[in-house]
Amino acid sequence: MxxxxxxxxxxxxxxxxxxxxxxxxxxxxxxxxxxxxxxxxxxxxxxxxxxxxxxxxxxxxxxxxxxxxxxxxxxxxxxxxxxxxxxxxxxxxxxxxxxxxxxxxxxxxxxxxxxxxxxxxxxxxxxxxxxxxxxxxxxxxxxxxxxxxxxxxxxxxxxxxxPTPTNLVATIIHPQIEIKTEDARKVVPTQIDLKTAITQWSNVGGLISGLHSNDFDLIGRSLVDLVAEPNRKKLIPHFDDVKQSAIAAGALGAGISGSGPSIFALSKNLKTAQKVETAMDAVYKNSGIDYSTYVSHISKTGTRIQ
Amino acid sequence: MxxxxxxxxxxxxxxxxxxxxxxxxxxxxxxxxxxxxxxxxxxxxxxxxxxxxxxxxxxxxxxxxxxxxxxxxxxxxxxxxxxxxxxxxxxxxxxxxxxxxxxxxxxxxxxxxxxxxxxxxxxxxxxxxxxxxxxxxxxxxxxxxxxxxxxxxxxxxxxxxxPTPTNLVATIIHPQIEIKTEDARKVVPTQIDLKTAITQWSNVGGLISGLHSNDFDLIGRSLVDLVAEPNRKKLIPHFDDVKQSAIAAGALGAGISGSGPSIFALSKNLKTAQKVETAMDAVYKNSGIDYSTYVSHISKTGTRIQ
The missing domain is CATH 3.30.230.10 (Ribosomal Protein S5; domain 2)
Structure with a gap:
């Protein structure tokens, strides 16, 4: 080759x-x-x-x-x-x-x-x-x-x-603003309450269990972040609106992708993920901020030969 | 009835x-x-x-x-x-x-x-x-x-x-000393480093994934507690010896049961769990402390009619 x-x-x-x-x-x-x-x-x-x-x-x-x-x-x-x-x-x-x-x-x-x-x-x-x-x-x-x-x-x-449930689909909105990874890290606390940490690891446990058992409802209930999101979302215009609109449109949950500014949502099928895209789009279309949206299944193979 | x-x-x-x-x-x-x-x-x-x-x-x-x-x-x-x-x-x-x-x-x-x-x-x-x-x-x-x-x-x-892997067996040693739940809680910090918390939720994720997929090795690698055990183990005589002996005898991992003083270990079959019991027993038998040991499969049903 x-x-x-x-x-x-x-x-x-x-x-x-x-x-x-x-x-x-x-x-x-x-x-x-x-x-x-x-x-x-x-x-x-x-x-x-x-x-x-x-x-x-x-x-x-x-x-x-x-x-x-x-x-x-x-x-x-x-x-x-x-x-x-x-x-x-x-x-x-x-x-x-x-x-x-x-x-x-x-x-x-x-x-x-x-x-x-x-x-x-x-x-x-x-x-x-x-x-x-x-x-x-x-x-x-x-x-x-x-x-x-x-x-x-x-x-x-x-x-x-x-394991990844076959029907799980992601919707992404990428607001084209600049957030440096370094700045995104700075706003996350270096110490957290044990109580917050326990909630976080209960949600990690729930998310992993939900992925293993194709339990979409459990996946949704577990997509909660008490550590980075409450601080980082301030760096992303309209974050709360996008998240709420996505969930109202049927998403299982939504959050910040990596250190942002992209926001992701997960849905239980393609049709819902497309509705979520429309809902995200509606929040941003008159914002004066350039943005892109994407709908994609989860890749089961990752990197691959074209 | x-x-x-x-x-x-x-x-x-x-x-x-x-x-x-x-x-x-x-x-x-x-x-x-x-x-x-x-x-x-x-x-x-x-x-x-x-x-x-x-x-x-x-x-x-x-x-x-x-x-x-x-x-x-x-x-x-x-x-x-x-x-x-x-x-x-x-x-x-x-x-x-x-x-x-x-x-x-x-x-x-x-x-x-x-x-x-x-x-x-x-x-x-x-x-x-x-x-x-x-x-x-x-x-x-x-x-x-x-x-x-x-x-x-x-x-x-x-x-x-x-889900519980069918062959998973617990070994317990109960040193008959008194630790009040209240005292056991006092020694656990109310704030923890984010880095520690991330390691802890990675292990929770690993443990839950291991239980779902019958991956005994992953279960063992995930039985790590950076939050309570480092503080609580000081309240339990010979804790480190018991844990190390249990693992040396083949246990996947070991830790404090609840707020102690009992110590549990998990093993991939009954024979290993019995060896672990012998190893725990060897640590305590000349300690001058009364103790009991137990070997038991995990109960799949919980409370049940006798």
């Missing part, structure tokens, strides 16, 4: 109660990337469409992951990488994670499936370090494993795949 | 990571209780064996629950209650919860199954108020629902049954 075209999904991290611990991958929203083997042993980013990102390989998330994997595997080839971003960086939908995990997946294919998903996640996390300074796993693990994932532990990294 | 004999199980609350949110019921350790309809409309506790507890109905956990249910249901009968305690109050194994939930279950049978398990849990929680001043749900819900339960929410009460 000399060339591979891959799709790397957008991802929703946190999933309300699962702050810094859970994530899921979208089926139809994500980046396209083309990787071509070269004889030079270098990594060259030859095309980037859809976003302004560095072309220097050691400053580009995809380039960093590719260089690391070629070195680790002592590969006898180099790479030409073309990146087609289909959603914007800074959306809270794991843009850097899509580049990092798409690269990890593609390079592994070109290496003949040398690495496990856990190892690919560890490589992709180094792309997250390049993008935001932290080796966070939730978005990249969701992109690589697909479906819902739980980051059970960091040292050693322990990723648990959680 | 004029008389009913019931078994009400001992229960393990918290289950390490699931502090104040999870619990499970034991199959073979628990109280026996006999309820006989009377014409007097009073509740009389006519026998208590195995523990020193009040005979006045309005001061006895079983009496309190029975009085409440007879009043709520406008029953045209009274009750004679005989209580046979097979494990000691103050053990951390839900002694008051066994009396409360056994009563709720038995009275409901005599009323022709008028109430749901959720309603029975709410009645039994009033027994917990009588016993310890708080309407805690974890032990009583585990006793009434059986298996593993998650207290997803208190207001309104929301109990989630979690």
């Amino acid at each position: 000399n060339q591979i075209k891959v799709f790397s999904p957008a991802t929703v991290a946190n999933v309300s109660c699962g702050y810094d611990a859970m994530g899921f991958a979208l089926e139809t929203l994500g980046d396209d990337m083309i990787f071509t083997k070269t004889n030079s042993k270098d990594v060259v980013i030859s095309k980037i469409e859809g976003a302004i990102l560095p072309y220097e390989a050691n400053k580009n998330v995809a380039g960093v992951v590719a260089l690391l994997m070629l070195k680790d595997s002592k590969a006898n080839f180099g790479l030409d990488i073309q990146i087609f971003k289909n959603f914007k960086p800074g959306s809270g939908l794991g843009s850097s994670a899509a580049s990092a995990s798409g690269t990890a997946f593609a390079v592994n294919q070109l290496l003949g499936n040398k690495y496990s998903n856990l190892e690919l996640t560890l490589f992709a996390m180094q792309g997250e370090v390049a993008a935001c300074g932290s080796a966070i796993a939730d978005n990249v693990a969701a992109a690589i494993y697909g479906g819902f994932i739980l980051v059970k532990n960091y040292e050693p990294l322990d990723i648990v795949s959680i | 004029n008389q009913i004999k019931v078994f009400s199980p001992a229960t393990v609350a918290n289950v390490s990571c699931g502090y104040d949110a999870m619990g499970f019921a034991l199959e073979t350790l628990g109280d026996d209780m006999i309820f006989t309809k009377t014409n007097s409309k009073d509740v009389v506790i006519s026998k208590i064996e195995g523990a020193i507890l009040p005979y006045e109905a309005n001061k006895n956990v079983a009496g309190v629950v029975a009085l409440l249910m007879l009043k709520d249901s406008k029953a045209n009968f009274g009750l004679d209650i005989q209580i046979f305690k097979n494990f000691k109050p103050g053990s951390g194994l839900g002694s008051s919860a066994a009396s409360a939930s056994g009563t709720a279950f038995a009275v409901n049978q005599l009323l022709g199954n008028k109430y749901s398990n959720l309603e029975l849990t709410l009645f039994a929680m009033q027994g917990e108020v009588a016993a310890c001043g708080s309407a805690i749900a974890d032990n009583v819900a585990a006793a009434i629902y059986g298996g593993f339960i998650l207290v997803k929410n208190y207001e309104p009460l929301d109990i989630v049954s979690i």
